[in-house]
Amino acid sequence: MANLPIVQFEKKIIETVEQNPVVVIIGETGSGKSTQLSQMLHREGYTDSGIVAVTQPRRVAAVSVSRRVAQELGVRLGEEVGYAIRFEDRTSERTQIKYLTDGVLLRESLSNPELNQYSVIILDEAHERSLNTDILLGLMKRLVKRRASNLKVLITSATLDGEKVSKFFSDCPLLTVPGKLFPVEIFYSKERPTSYLESSLKTALDIHLREPEGDVLIFMTGQDDIEKLVLKLEDKVRSLEEGSCMDAIILPLHGSLPPEMQVRVFSPPPPNCRRFIVATNIAETSLTVDGVVYVIDSGYVKQRQYNPATGMYSLDVVQVSKVQANQRAGRAGRTRPGKCYRLYPSRVYNDEFLDVTVPEIQRSSLAGSVLYLKSLDLPDIDILKFDFLDPPSTESLEDALKQLYLIDAIDENGSITSVGRTMAELPLEPSLSRTLIEANEYGCLSQALTVAAMLSAETNLLPNQSKSNEKKRKHPPLDLPDGSGFGDQIQLLQIFECWDENDYDIDWCKDYDLQVRGMLFVKEVRKQLSQIMQKIAKGSSDVRANQSRKGHQSYRNLRKALCIGYASQLAERMRHHNGYRTLGFKSQLVQVHPSSVLQPDDDGLYANYVVYHELISTSRPYMRNVCAVERQWVMPILDKLEKLNVRKLSGGGLGHVEEGTEGSMSELPKREAEVVTVSQERESKIQAARERFLARKAKK
DNA sequence: GAGCACTGC
Numbered sequence: 001m002a003n004l005p006i007v008q009f010e011k012k013i014i015e016t017v018e019q020n021p022v023v024v025i026i027g028e029t030g031s032g033k034s035t036q037l038s039q040m041l042h043r044e045g046y047t048d049s050g051i052v053a054v055t056q057p058r059r060v061a062a063v064s065v066s067r068r069v070a071q072e073l074g075v076r077l078g079e080e081v082g083y084a085i086r087f088e089d090r091t092s093e094r095t096q097i098k099y100l101t102d103g104v105l106l107r108e109s110l111s112n113p114e115l116n117q118y119s120v121i122i123l124d125e126a127h128e129r130s131l132n133t134d135i136l137l138g139l140m141k142r143l144v145k146r147r148a149s150n151l152k153v154l155i156t157s158a159t160l161d162g163e164k165v166s167k168f169f170s171d172c173p174l175l176t177v178p179g180k181l182f183p184v185e186i187f188y189s190k191e192r193p194t195s196y197l198e199s200s201l202k203t204a205l206d207i208h209l210r211e212p213e214g215d216v217l218i219f220m221t222g223q224d225d226i227e228k229l230v231l232k233l234e235d236k237v238r239s240l241e242e243g244s245c246m247d248a249i250i251l252p253l254h255g256s257l258p259p260e261m262q263v264r265v266f267s268p269p270p271p272n273c274r275r276f277i278v279a280t281n282i283a284e285t286s287l288t289v290d291g292v293v294y295v296i297d298s299g300y301v302k303q304r305q306y307n308p309a310t311g312m313y314s315l316d317v318v319q320v321s322k323v324q325a326n327q328r329a330g331r332a333g334r335t336r337p338g339k340c341y342r343l344y345p346s347r348v349y350n351d352e353f354l355d356v357t358v359p360e361i362q363r364s365s366l367a368g369s370v371l372y373l374k375s376l377d378l379p380d381i382d383i384l385k386f387d388f389l390d391p392p393s394t395e396s397l398e399d400a401l402k403q404l405y406l407i408d409a410i411d412e413n414g415s416i417t418s419v420g421r422t423m424a425e426l427p428l429e430p431s432l433s434r435t436l437i438e439a440n441e442y443g444c445l446s447q448a449l450t451v452a453a454m455l456s457a458e459t460n461l462l463p464n465q466s467k468s469n470e471k472k473r474k475h476p477p478l479d480l481p482d483g484s485g486f487g488d489q490i491q492l493l494q495i496f497e498c499w500d501e502n503d504y505d506i507d508w509c510k511d512y513d514l515q516v517r518g519m520l521f522v523k524e525v526r527k528q529l530s531q532i533m534q535k536i537a538k539g540s541s542d543v544r545a546n547q548s549r550k551g552h553q554s555y556r557n558l559r560k561a562l563c564i565g566y567a568s569q570l571a572e573r574m575r576h577h578n579g580y581r582t583l584g585f586k587s588q589l590v591q592v593h594p595s596s597v598l599q600p601d602d603d604g605l606y607a608n609y610v611v612y613h614e615l616i617s618t619s620r621p622y623m624r625n626v627c628a629v630e631r632q633w634v635m636p637i638l639d640k641l642e643k644l645n646v647r648k649l650s651g652g653g654l655g656h657v658e659e660g661t662e663g664s665m666s667e668l669p670k671r672e673a674e675v676v677t678v679s680q681e682r683e684s685k686i687q688a689a690r691e692r693f694l695a696r697k698a699k700k
Numbered sequence: 701g702a703g704c705a706c707t708g709c
Contacts (some may be wrong), residue, residue, distance in 0.1 A: 058707065086709055097707090103709040132708065222705060255706065280705055302705035315704070368709090372708090427709035459704070594701035618703070 004032030006177045010040050013175060017041070021144045022153045022172040026162040028179025029330055033156050034065050034124050038097045039073065041152075043118050047096035048148065055102040057130045058286060059085040066090075067101035076565030080120045086427070087524050102132040106372065109139065110424065113376055126165065127158035127323065128285065129359035129390075130531075135369055137389050141169060142378065158323055162355050168389050181332040184295075188346040195473050196298045197225055199343045201232050204276055206339075207294050208237070209245055214293025214338070215275040217283060219328050221302045222319050224250045233276055246272050251278035253287070259517065265289050284327050288334070295332040295340040297325060299348070305363045308399035311568075311584055312615040321357040325349060366392055366400040367430045371409050374416040375424035383414070384650050401649040402585060406567040406640060407434040414649045426532055428452055431613075434530070435565025440538050442557035445491045446545035447493055449533065451558070453490035455528035455613060455625065461518040462495075480512055485599035487610065487627035489562060490555050496522065498541040560576060563629040566611035567637045578606050580623065582615070585636065590615060593622040609634050 006013075006027060016023050023095035027033035038052045046052055056062040066083040075081055083090035083099040100108075102123070109115055121140065126133050140153045157165050166174045193199035200218050207216055220226050230252050237248045253265055268291065269275045277289055279303050303318050320328070325342065332338025342349065361369070370383055384397050390464055404410045409420035409430055416424075419437060426433035432452040439448030454461070462480070481498060483491030497514075499519065502508040509516045530541035539545060548557075563570070571590060578600070582588040592606060592617075600606050607628035615626050655675055 103707095107709055128707090128708070222703095224703080256704070282706065284706090304705070310707065317705095372709095456709095525709095595703085616704095620702095622702085645704070 004036060005030075006032040006036045007178055009175065009177050013037070013040060014044050017152055017154065019150065020173055021148060022140070022155070022169040024162055024166045024169070024172060024174045025154060025156045025177060026158065026174065027156055027177040028158070028181060028262075028385060030180030030334070033177060034061075035068050035072065037122055037154060037156075038069060038099075038120075042073075042097055046119050046152070049118075051095060051117050052097050052120040052122070053105065053118045054097070054099050054116075054122040054124055055105050055133070055136065056099060057102060057125050057128050057133060059101055060286075061125075062099040062101050064487075066097075069099075087528065102130060102136055105136060106132055107427070110372070110375065114147060115143065115151075116147075119150065120154065122154040122156070124156050125385070126155045127161060127356075129357065129361075129384050131364055131369065132361055132387060134361045135372070137165075137168070138387050140375075141387055144169075154432060158327075158484060161323075165245070165389065167366075176460075181330055182335070182337045184329050184333040184338045184340050185339045186329060187339065188349070189341075189343050190345060192344050192348060196300065196343050197229055197232075199230060200296050200298060201236065201339050203296050203343065204233060205236055208248060208274060208276075211339070213246065213272075213296065214336075215269070215273060215277065215289070215291040216294040216296065217289060217292045217331055218276065218278045218296040219283070219298055219301075220278060220280065221300050222280060223252075223254050223256055223299065226254055226280065229278050233278070241253075246274050248274050248276060250276045250278065253277050253283055253289075255280065255282055262287070274317055281324070283331065284324065287468050289331070292331050293333065293336065293338045295328055295338065297328045297340060297342045299325065299344040299353075303358075303363070306365045306396075308365070308393065310398040310586060310588055311365075311399070311582070312588065312617050312621060314617040319348075319353055321354045322349065323356050325353060361388065361392050362390060362396070366396055367403040370397065370400040371404055371416070371420060371424050371430050374404075374410060374423055379415075382650070398650060399585075402644060402646065403568040404430060405644060406637065407431065407565060409434065410649065412643070412645065412648055422536065428529070431565045431569060432456070433565075434567075435561050436533060437536075438564040439558060439561035440533065440536065442561055443539050444546050444557040444561065445533065445537055445539050446530075446541050446543060447555070447558045448492050448561055449526050449529050449541055450496045450543060451489050451562070452529060453522045455489070455497055456525045457518045457521045459518075459666065461515050461522070462513075463610040482599070483597045484553075484555065485597075485628075486555055486559060487598040487607075488596055488625040489627040490558070491597045492567075492625075493555075493558070496526075497543060515630045521618065558631050559627060560633050562611050562627055563633040563637070566613075567640075569612050569614075570629070570634055570637065571610050571612060571626075572634075573606055573608050573610075578604075580606075580610065581700050583634070583641070585641075585644075588615070588621060590621045592626055593624045595624075596626055598626050598628065 025033060038054050041052050062083045063083050066081055068079055070077040070081040075083060078090040079092055079094050081097045082095045084091055084104050085101050100317055123133060123136055144151060155165055162174055166172050204216055204218060220229060230250050233250045249269055251265055265277055281665040283289060299320055300317050302315055302318050304313055304315050306313050331341035332340050373383060373386060384394060401414060407430060408417055409423050410416055422437055424428055424434065432455060436448050436452055439445050481491055481494030499508060506516055509519050533541065568584060570583040572583055573580050578589050582590055598606055609629045610626040611629055611633055612623035612626045616622050616624050
């Protein structure tokens with residue numbers, strides 16, 4: 001602890017904090033800011049008047065850092081030093097230093113907007129710019145004015161954007177604390193490689209043959225490329241002449257790897273053996289691998305982005321930012337001087353890379369965040385003018401307002417409704433919290449709780465039916481429930497009900513290839529949701545509460561509730577084929593994702609109307625997780641859509657300039673004219689595919 | 701008939 005760089009700055013830090021309500025601290029990796037700042041303030045007496053809170057973007061960080069601090073102070077974790085993350089509050093009345101995820105702090109400020117229990121709030125790792133951190137930054141700016149006399153706010157950030165944060169907080173002081181990284185030598189490629197897979201392979205082998213011992217960390221974009229590179233590396237290493245160089249172990253590392261495979265990177269290699277870790281950006285911040293001396297940076301990352309104009313998500317491979325590239329390089333200098341090989345020229349780094357990663361708030365759907373802010377009842381706040389460090393686009397905020405209006409969370413003037421208030425209390429996307437409230441009215445709350453919980457964890461819950469996986473499987477896969485033809489939300493419900501009937505047996509999950517960790521998470525979420533709903537629940541929340549007519553039920557009430565909750569995510573089938581047209585503000589041509597269990601009727605046609613959980617644009621625009629709904633439930637929503645006036649929603653449109661004066665009329669979906677916004681290119685691709693299909697059919 | 705970076709309440 002004594003040799004941490006930050007300790008030498010204690011006096012300066014304390015002085016600055018005494019004299020200023022907000023201080024930005026730039027501390028690089030290894031400076032000790034996460035563990036030491038809270039202890040300094042504690043020593044100085046700040047814990048006498050309240051708790052010192054330290055937020056973290058990730059749960060594991062909140063737990064591990066608090067454990068360290070408790071150890072250093074010689075107290076039991078959960079007493080003077082504790083942590084709070086979702087599902088787990090390890091604090092007590094005696095707690096003076098509290099580590100928590102930024103999401104938990106946002107929840108707390110919902111019930112206590114002044115956050116009076118805290119004397120100091122430290123937003124740690126603010127440079128990561130998580131959606132939650134960005135909202136907290138805006139809230140802190142307001143809060144320090146209201147609690148000027150008794151609240152201190154500290155923000156820690158990385159080198160590149162510290163000044164921007166300082167400026168945001170009316171030019172507050174900015175202190176820089178050196179890190180404890182060893183120097184990392186950077187090597188650039190002369191040109192951008194035609195294949196960064198081949199280029200990383202070559203670079204990795206060069207290191208293996210020429211450089212002294214030390215592990216190699218290779219940053220790739222995704223599972224696919226990682227698996228390919230691992231195979232190629234294994235192949236090449238095997239063909240090397242025996243005794244010509246040291247042994248090698250090659251390890252993949254990405255999020256969809258089962259936990260037991262992930263932890264393999266934490267066990268040290270046998271002597272005289274070099275490890276190659278081929279990873280996604282999970283190794284950038286979330287997981288720290290010891291022993292890395294060499295880093296190979298492809299310069300790319302996969303990023304999910306939301307397009308508010310279309311309501312569609314896409315997962316794109318994009319260039320990393322300078323901050324990200326430096327973070328990756330830094331992974332080589334944790335234990336001794338290292339080397340970083342960038343597979344792109346310095347010109348690309350200097351001229352093409354953005355300084356910082358586009359913050360999440362500018363890449364996400366904001367319905368949930370806007371509802372959250374509305375529910376805080378901030379006086380005199382026009383949501384379009386909320387003071388964000390990097391404001392999201394007006395388009396994105398208006399998209400959120402429209403969504404919220406359609407699901408009754410706000411009224412036509414943009415004011416939060418009582419339904420909206422209840423929704424904000426639920427840790428769910430607005431569409432799902434709206435579904436829960438409606439289901440409660442229809443007497444199918446328990447089913448809706450299950451669906452909402454399942455969708456909260458959905459990614460990687462179900463087995464993916466790729467051919468490579470089938471080969472690995474020891475026995476043929478057992479049949480999962482099929483949603484009775486109604487679609488994916490119903491299937492998810494049925495799966496959980498089966499698991500419940502099997503007493504939440506882990507082996508049952510394994511038999512059906514369901515991700516165990518994911519299913520346990522669902523169970524926890526469901527429990528949490530049902531506790532929150534208990535206050536207003538009109539029926540039992542028990543999983544088996546709605547199973548009385550099992551076998552011949554139509555899930556009518558549940559589907560109706562989903563229709564109300566997903567009012568802004570509806571689609572209507574084309575008259576003569578299985579393509580759909582979304583019924584939102586801008587109509588899109590979309591298809592049911594092939595993984596869906598929605599079943600066609602005897603004529604081979606899908607339901608006339610469906611709700612979808614999300615639109616994802618991959619090779620084509622797809623609806624993921626769809627559920628059949630009925631026309632008579634959809635019609636009232638369309639009426640509401642026609643009455644929508646964005647200007648009123650966003651607070652009368654003060655200072656809000658929009659072309660034309662006809663207000664919402666120009667945005668009405670053209671129901672009869674079949675107007676769609678599909679790019680020419682995509683349209684012709686679809687056309688070409690259709691012709692190929694017809695040609696094949698004709699041959700037969 | 702196709703594919704999924706990473707978090708979090």
